[in-house]
Amino acid sequence: MSRTWAYLSNYLVYSSMAVYTLSFFAHAIETAWAVRLTTEDSKKTLDYKRTEKVARIATAMMILGFLFLVAGVIARGISAGRVPWGNMYEFSITGAMAFSGAYLAALRKYDLRWLGLIVSIAVLLTLGTAVAVLYRPSAPLVPALKSTWLVIHVSAAIISGGVFLLANAIAATYLYLDAMESRGERTAWAKRLPSLEDLDQLSYRLVAFVFPLWTFAVIAGAIWAESAWGRYWGWDPKETWAFITWVAYAAYLHARVTVGWRGRKAAWLCLFAGSTFLFNYVYVNIWGTGKHTYSGL
Amino acid sequence: MSQEIDLPELGSVGLLRYGWRQLTSMRTALILLLLLGVAAIPGSIIPQRTQNPMKVSEYFKNSPDLFRWMDRFSLFDVYGSAWFSAIYILLFISLIGCVLPRTIEHFHASRALPPATPKNLDRMEQYSSWSAHGDELEKARDWFKSKGFRILEKDGSISAEKGFMRETGNLFFHLALILILLGISFSSLFGMRGEAILNVGERFVNIPTSYDSLQYGKLFKEGHLSNFVITVDKFTAKYNIETNAPEDYTLEVTFAQGDLRQSEKRTIKVNSPLRLGNTNIYLQANGYSPVVTVRDSKGNVAMQGPVPFLPQDGNLRSIGAIKVPDAQPQIGFVGSFVPTYARSEGNGAISAFPEALDPRLLLSAWIGDLGLDSGVPQSVYRIDTSKMKQVGLKSLKPGETYTYPQGSITFEGYQQWVNLQIVNDPGKNFALLGGIVAILGLLASLFTRRRRIWIRVGESVEVAGLAKNAAPGLEIEMQQFVAMLKGEK
Numbered sequence: 001m002s003r004t005w006a007y008l009s010n011y012l013v014y015s016s017m018a019v020y021t022l023s024f025f026a027h028a029i030e031t032a033w034a035v036r037l038t039t040e041d042s043k044k045t046l047d048y049k050r051t052e053k054v055a056r057i058a059t060a061m062m063i064l065g066f067l068f069l070v071a072g073v074i075a076r077g078i079s080a081g082r083v084p085w086g087n088m089y090e091f092s093i094t095g096a097m098a099f100s101g102a103y104l105a106a107l108r109k110y111d112l113r114w115l116g117l118i119v120s121i122a123v124l125l126t127l128g129t130a131v132a133v134l135y136r137p138s139a140p141l142v143p144a145l146k147s148t149w150l151v152i153h154v155s156a157a158i159i160s161g162g163v164f165l166l167a168n169a170i171a172a173t174y175l176y177l178d179a180m181e182s183r184g185e186r187t188a189w190a191k192r193l194p195s196l197e198d199l200d201q202l203s204y205r206l207v208a209f210v211f212p213l214w215t216f217a218v219i220a221g222a223i224w225a226e227s228a229w230g231r232y233w234g235w236d237p238k239e240t241w242a243f244i245t246w247v248a249y250a251a252y253l254h255a256r257v258t259v260g261w262r263g264r265k266a267a268w269l270c271l272f273a274g275s276t277f278l279f280n281y282v283y284v285n286i287w288g289t290g291k292h293t294y295s296g297l
Numbered sequence: 298m299s300q301e302i303d304l305p306e307l308g309s310v311g312l313l314r315y316g317w318r319q320l321t322s323m324r325t326a327l328i329l330l331l332l333l334g335v336a337a338i339p340g341s342i343i344p345q346r347t348q349n350p351m352k353v354s355e356y357f358k359n360s361p362d363l364f365r366w367m368d369r370f371s372l373f374d375v376y377g378s379a380w381f382s383a384i385y386i387l388l389f390i391s392l393i394g395c396v397l398p399r400t401i402e403h404f405h406a407s408r409a410l411p412p413a414t415p416k417n418l419d420r421m422e423q424y425s426s427w428s429a430h431g432d433e434l435e436k437a438r439d440w441f442k443s444k445g446f447r448i449l450e451k452d453g454s455i456s457a458e459k460g461f462m463r464e465t466g467n468l469f470f471h472l473a474l475i476l477i478l479l480g481i482s483f484s485s486l487f488g489m490r491g492e493a494i495l496n497v498g499e500r501f502v503n504i505p506t507s508y509d510s511l512q513y514g515k516l517f518k519e520g521h522l523s524n525f526v527i528t529v530d531k532f533t534a535k536y537n538i539e540t541n542a543p544e545d546y547t548l549e550v551t552f553a554q555g556d557l558r559q560s561e562k563r564t565i566k567v568n569s570p571l572r573l574g575n576t577n578i579y580l581q582a583n584g585y586s587p588v589v590t591v592r593d594s595k596g597n598v599a600m601q602g603p604v605p606f607l608p609q610d611g612n613l614r615s616i617g618a619i620k621v622p623d624a625q626p627q628i629g630f631v632g633s634f635v636p637t638y639a640r641s642e643g644n645g646a647i648s649a650f651p652e653a654l655d656p657r658l659l660l661s662a663w664i665g666d667l668g669l670d671s672g673v674p675q676s677v678y679r680i681d682t683s684k685m686k687q688v689g690l691k692s693l694k695p696g697e698t699y700t701y702p703q704g705s706i707t708f709e710g711y712q713q714w715v716n717l718q719i720v721n722d723p724g725k726n727f728a729l730l731g732g733i734v735a736i737l738g739l740l741a742s743l744f745t746r747r748r749r750i751w752i753r754v755g756e757s758v759e760v761a762g763l764a765k766n767a768a769p770g771l772e773i774e775m776q777q778f779v780a781m782l783k784g785e786k
Contacts, residue, residue, distance in 0.1 A: 139540045143567040212739045219732040230579040230718045235376045240341040247334035
């Protein structure tokens with residue numbers, strides 16, 4: 001029974017990778033055509049419609065891939081009889097799900113399709129690494145992880161992470177375009193991207209929206225640590241880096257709201273804060289020691 | 298001609314005031330905040346005494362000179378170091394210096410009425426104007442009141458303001474951070490934390506000498522150890538037969554508090570400690586204790602009982618030392634216990650499963666000076682064999698005896714041990730409260746928009762609005778307001 005679900009989960013994850021790949025190609029084609037449109041000073045409405053159609057296919061594929069991935073994550077959970085957050089393979093597939101989910105959710109409000117290419121590449125890389133390197137057979141949890149707080153703490157952390165990374169991608173785009181604009185005009189393909197001010201605002205809003213959730217994730221972790229390890233804060237490497245991420249984003253919010261940083265400086269700070277989150281995920285899970293490292297990743 | 302700039306004398310009071318202003322400036326606070334983040338990094342990369350003392354001593358062995366230098370900068374004790382404390386204490390002073398005046402200011406502002414409607418509304422954002430109907434002012438007043446605006450009515454105009462929760466939330470968030478810090482300091486001054494290894498069947502009385510390690514806060518009084526006795530009745534560990542990973546640890550204890558005649562049965566698990574007010578008892582680790590009987594050459598028992606061994610891997614291959622200081626000459630056994638015996642090439646005996654399915658005790662016997670009187674602290678799991686002579690090696694099944702010229706050792710069987718962590722943390726509820734208030738304050742401050750709306754009714758109706766911090770959403774609100782006034786909805 002549980003083995004069937006585990007296989008099903010694997011197939012779903014593979015299928016989602018295939019669909020994400022299609023989405024990636026559709027985004028690539030759309031970007032290429034859009035670039036040509038802007039270079040040729042588009043008079044051809046036909047071409048424009050064609051590009052728009054491809055963009056829709058790309059987004060539809062992204063949604064489909066996301067749904068496959070959600071199903072894959074759920075099947076993984078059923079196979080193990082628990083929430084699927086017990087090892088790094090499971091964190092990675094859930095993280096990829098959260099990242100593309102954050103993108104799709106933001107897409108409802110903002111036209112972010114220019115970001116789709118980056119998102120699909122990032123998701124494919126994460127899933128590829130998960131499947132090829134991090135895969136572990138589905139198994140029950142070790143005693144320390146058996147707690148309702150696993151659901152609360154880890155889901156809050158994963159969602160925050162997805163949104164942080166999205167904000168990071170936007171901040172990086174900002175810096176790239178900013179450098180381009182300071183050299184002169186935007187090149188053809190970049191012309192369809194939003195203005196610098198919009199990018200600046202967008203990454204700020206994403207961070208401001210998710211910062212309370214990250215605070216909650218850290219506090220929920222502390223409450224859980226109190227009942228599992230006998231202390232709510234112990235400067236375990238994972239805790240330390242969660243704290244560093246928190247401090248970095250707090251500094252970012254203060255810099256914007258109180259000191260009035262905008263643009264380049266704010267984007268760098270945002271990138272720095274996001275990289276502390278990534279570092280925590282990669283370094284501490286793989287090379288770190290401490291209480292957050294469980295058997296074999 | 299050179300002009301000299303006339304600098305005013307600062308004086309000591311002026312200097313203090315200058316320093317205070319610098320410290321409480323937002324710029325300084327921001328730098329301190331970032332510095333705190335950076336200062337936390339080394340502690341996550343360099344091993345810390347509080348978490349991994351073994352790794353720290355390894356560091357010392359590998360490069361003693363570097364170690365001494367690093368230790369001078371407290372790099373093995375970052376989070377208790379003077380420089381780390383200095384950063385967060387300065388940050389919190391800066392925070393208090395910033396938050397307290399703002400709290401007072403905000404308290405006054407929240408009781409004051411909004412400022413009067415400016416003369417030239419057409420210079421404001423979201424301005425619009427149309428010819429008056431007559432009842433706009435009443436309509437506006439009702440609308441403002443129903444939406445919880447605070448209003449000032451004067452000379453045919455209303456000035457309305459909303460969104461004070463933004464600053465209130467912001468202040469509560471920062472005050473809550475101070476509460477968390479107070480909770481942590483309170484715990485470290487008045488709390489205690491200790492560990493004890495107990496074999497199944499043993500009894501623990503909560504007095505200082507029962508502990509294997511015990512740390513007090515600076516202001517903790519010994520008499521504050523809560524009065525209880527615990528007997529370890531049964532320990533069950535369940536393992537996954539495919540992955541060998543543990544699935545469940547259950548510890549059953551008999552527990553008596555105050556009156557020792559009234560005892561009760563309790564269960565302790567990894568995620569559910571035994572809670573007695575501020576004192577909690579946690580199940581932290583477990584392992585095996587081989588039970589041995591050591592006899593001298595005449596057959597007299599020199600030592601008998603379970604000896605806790607330290608697990609080395611997921612399958613609980615454990616190492617330990619059996620020391621018999623009363624024997625003449627002293628004898629010690631460097632031992633290795635495997636719960637499920639298997640052989641691997643190169644490594645000798647290994648354990649194939651963490652449950653004791655086919656236990657073996659592998660011993661190497663040493664005769665000589667155990668070094669227990671040398672004054673140097675010794676690990677109970679290791680023997681310093683530098684002044685000893687090896688007399689033999691043996692692998693024993695339960696019930697078997699190994700006889701050597703000076704006596705014999707019998708491997709009677711095994712017991713399980715558990716490591717109990719006993720913690721008194723009186724400040725943690727303050728920290729928890731601080732955490733909850735911090736999140737609520739953060740939500741209030743990040744999702745409340747502070748804005749003002751004005752209306753003036755004369756021959757024509759004029760309305761305008763202003764959002765602080767360019768918060769979004771004012772445009773839509775103004776559209777609704779205007780539609781309501783015009784009676785469109």
